[in-house]
Amino acid sequence: MRLRRCGTDAVLVEVDSLGEVEAVRAAVHAAALPEVVELVPAARTVLIGARPGGLAAVRRVLDTVDLSHRVESESREVTIPVVYDGPDLELVAETAGVGPDEVVRLHTGATYSVAFCGFAPGFAYLVGLPEALQQPRLDSPRTKVPAGSVGVAGEYTAAYPRATPGGWRLIGRTDAPLFDPRRDPAALLQPGDRVRFEAAA
Structure with missing residues (x-):
């Protein structure tokens, strides 16, 4: 997992597969952080936008993500x-x-x-x-x-x-x-x- 800052309040998470994208997306979604205002998965990246000062909470969640394990989150x-x-x-x-x-x-x-x-x-x-x-x-x-x-x-x-x-x-x-x-x-x-x-x- 590679993290790249995008402006002052967003981070781009780069991974190697769709499965890893889903692991990141599901973990951040399941954490229900009030700091997160945007969660945008793509083929090999996840863009996470936060409220000002909210990236520290996002990074704490990302530190716990197991890329080999999908976190179950509520879905329709x-x-x-x-x-x-x-x-x-x-x-x-x-x-x-x-x-x-x-x-x-x-x-x-x-x-x-x-x-x-x-x-x-x-x-x-x-x-x-x-x-x-x-x-x-x-x-x-x-x-x-x-x-x-x-x-x-x-x-x-x-x-x-x-x-x-x-x-x-x-x-x-x-x-x-x-x-x-x-x-x-x-x-x-x-x-x-x-x-x-x-x-x-």
Whole structure:
């Protein structure tokens, strides 16, 4: 674990894996420090923002983190309905060596967790994707992926909260309100949440 100061009241924690990111995030979240005002996990870092003078308390928690052990913290379970008719469903099935129905069974049969959010507001990177569905991005990204598209790329699965360019393999679509700036919090999915996908008609 490497710590880098970010301004006067934040620290960037650098680690070596998603599992270690989750260990840091969960430990700081579970500590419920009133000094912490922002906790932002990413693929290999966690940014922790504190109130003025609050970094000493944050460092005390970080000194106790066991990177090989996940601290259980309170999390929500969110179910997202998906119509599995994406333009890359056949490609994902062919690459996995299974039929499209098996892709749906595998995708809906797993429980995912939100590792981090980024790329676009409300875009949550979910881990827990079955190995057969862990596939590379498209060779040529699309200039516009429709809002609500559900895709896979590498070890992640995600749903696009708005129309953006993207290179993920699209297997379905959802009408779930992934991001609403009038809601608090605006993003439906938050780091640490557990997520299930459910096949919809």
